[in-house]
Amino acid sequence: MRPVKLYIVCGFLGTGKTRCIHELMKGYKGKVAHISAEKGRTASCADDTLYIYPHKGTTLKGMAYEIAAFCERVRPEAVWLEWNGTVPIEQLVRLLQDKRLKSLFRQECIIFTTTPQNCRYLLTSPETAVYGQMSEAEKVVIYASSTAEYEKTAAFLKKIHSGCRVYSGDTLNKDETRQRILKSRGGYGGILTVATLIAFASIYAYLLLNTDPYYNSARKVLTFWTATLLQALPFLTAGVLLSSALQLFVPARWIEKLLCRSHFTGVLTALVAAFCFPLCDCGAVPVFRGLMVRKVPVSTALTFMLAGPLINPVVLVSTYVAFAGNEAVFWWRTLGGMATVFVISVTFFAYKPEETMPVGTVPTAACRRFGEREKEKRFLRYTDHGRGDFFRVIPYVCAGAFISAVFQVYGGTFSATVGDLGLLVIPCMMAAAFFMSVCSTADAVIARNFSAFVPTAGIIGFLIFGPMADLKNYLLMRAYFSSSFVYRLITTIFIVTAFTAAMYVLVTKGV
Numbered sequence: 001m002r003p004v005k006l007y008i009v010c011g012f013l014g015t016g017k018t019r020c021i022h023e024l025m026k027g028y029k030g031k032v033a034h035i036s037a038e039k040g041r042t043a044s045c046a047d048d049t050l051y052i053y054p055h056k057g058t059t060l061k062g063m064a065y066e067i068a069a070f071c072e073r074v075r076p077e078a079v080w081l082e083w084n085g086t087v088p089i090e091q092l093v094r095l096l097q098d099k100r101l102k103s104l105f106r107q108e109c110i111i112f113t114t115t116p117q118n119c120r121y122l123l124t125s126p127e128t129a130v131y132g133q134m135s136e137a138e139k140v141v142i143y144a145s146s147t148a149e150y151e152k153t154a155a156f157l158k159k160i161h162s163g164c165r166v167y168s169g170d171t172l173n174k175d176e177t178r179q180r181i182l183k184s185r186g187g188y189g190g191i192l193t194v195a196t197l198i199a200f201a202s203i204y205a206y207l208l209l210n211t212d213p214y215y216n217s218a219r220k221v222l223t224f225w226t227a228t229l230l231q232a233l234p235f236l237t238a239g240v241l242l243s244s245a246l247q248l249f250v251p252a253r254w255i256e257k258l259l260c261r262s263h264f265t266g267v268l269t270a271l272v273a274a275f276c277f278p279l280c281d282c283g284a285v286p287v288f289r290g291l292m293v294r295k296v297p298v299s300t301a302l303t304f305m306l307a308g309p310l311i312n313p314v315v316l317v318s319t320y321v322a323f324a325g326n327e328a329v330f331w332w333r334t335l336g337g338m339a340t341v342f343v344i345s346v347t348f349f350a351y352k353p354e355e356t357m358p359v360g361t362v363p364t365a366a367c368r369r370f371g372e373r374e375k376e377k378r379f380l381r382y383t384d385h386g387r388g389d390f391f392r393v394i395p396y397v398c399a400g401a402f403i404s405a406v407f408q409v410y411g412g413t414f415s416a417t418v419g420d421l422g423l424l425v426i427p428c429m430m431a432a433a434f435f436m437s438v439c440s441t442a443d444a445v446i447a448r449n450f451s452a453f454v455p456t457a458g459i460i461g462f463l464i465f466g467p468m469a470d471l472k473n474y475l476l477m478r479a480y481f482s483s484s485f486v487y488r489l490i491t492t493i494f495i496v497t498a499f500t501a502a503m504y505v506l507v508t509k510g511v
Helices: 019-028 060-074 091-098 116-123 130-137 148-161 175-182 187-209 211-248 254-257 263-276 280-293 298-311 313-322 326-346 376-409 411-417 423-434 442-450 456-468 470-482 483-510
Strands: 005-012 032-036 049-051 078-082 104-112 140-144 165-168
Touching: 005 019, 005 091, 005 211, 019 032, 019 078, 019 104, 019 175, 032 060, 049 060, 060 091, 091 130, 104 175, 116 148, 140 148, 148 165, 165 175, 175 211, 187 211, 211 313, 211 376, 211 442, 263 298, 280 298, 280 470, 298 313, 298 326, 298 456, 313 326, 313 442, 326 456, 326 483, 376 423, 376 442, 423 442, 423 456, 423 470, 423 483, 442 456, 456 483, 470 483
Parallel strands: 005 078, 005 104, 032 049, 032 078, 104 140, 140 165
Antiparallel strands: none
8 A cells, every 4th residue: 555645634633624624625736644643613514524532532543543444445545634722733643653653644734723823822932732733833824814913923933943834725726826735845855955065055156266356356255264164163063952952851840940039139040040041032032931930030031031142161162262362352352241131130120020011822842753653762852952952043044154254354444433433333343243143152263353353342231242142032032922022132242232332442441
């Protein structure tokens, strides 16, 4: 028997799972069957339907036997599996790992159906089953009453799970939309990646081997870019691995218990915890959101979020190595950064966790959560998680390294311009840190390249402001927190960081 195509449709009760399946079946030419893990309000339109009940104590082995026997009898070309919104996706993963079903099915995609109301009120915590289903989905179908509601919900979900493709439920009656949803992601992505790498390597080799003086500047840019990446990658890798270990192996309840204290004690404890538990700035916002949900004081959680990417051991070592000949930068980033974080957190003493976020927003992780596979080893999950984190942040590091390399080669004019700016170099370099969005484990190497043209005060502003506020984290915060809180936080970080860098000028009596 040839492998049966398997389409998984999940979501909470009343979000249109069965309706979605009905529409998609119309676009499939061949014998189809429907397996449902719940009896909803809409009856199945398939000629062959099997009901299973994972929430009523049926064993996984028993369900696997029923499904295998059903498919053996019906012999469909494709099966739509409607999964219960109250049952974790991990249970479905374990079910499909049964030896009977492993060889029986070829999974095509996971589709998540939802409504604007579902997003606002049911996706309340990353621990819920429906949230886990949404985070694993490749395609999302939204049933909204208006175009405005659909667009707002789609934008919200894309910020949370950027890898999913979003469709309106109203367009499923079009054959073109149905075919796009049913089409599995083929191997073109891998082919395109390989082709891009080959093209890039060819251009790179051509520029390095070509002796034409016309390409001298381009060769210098590539040389500086490569050198910067080679220096930054070890620290980036170490930061990602340590951050993944923190998220996977350190119990969240233990951290929450440690941090749920009075304001001053909590802030000081959070500073120590930020040093002991390395956290890349790419994962700081999700951790902060999780602490908010568990009612950790805003000032304490904020200290942990801001200080983690700034003073953790990996960042400190990378900064010390990068600025071995200029220890002032190291000490001002470390001690000045701690003072900056403390002052920022103190200004949020009066805030309560519920005031930081609009009703119904979804706490989530920047890093996609991987299900606890029954047979999957802890080390495999750890490397899988770390790999996802690494490839998520490496584009920002590459872009930042390239920009800094261009500055090094073509920085003569920029150097003269910055030299005339005086104290304005501080906000200029802070703005550069915001838009470059370089990971804090690698920003010191890039800042070191800038130091040939930029005064030390600007470098300090760059190194302190960047890990606390950058473009990618700003966009993420806008998805989780109220606009007023985000703008207040970014403005406070900007003002206090600029003051810290200005203090360096005052103390050393020079920019």
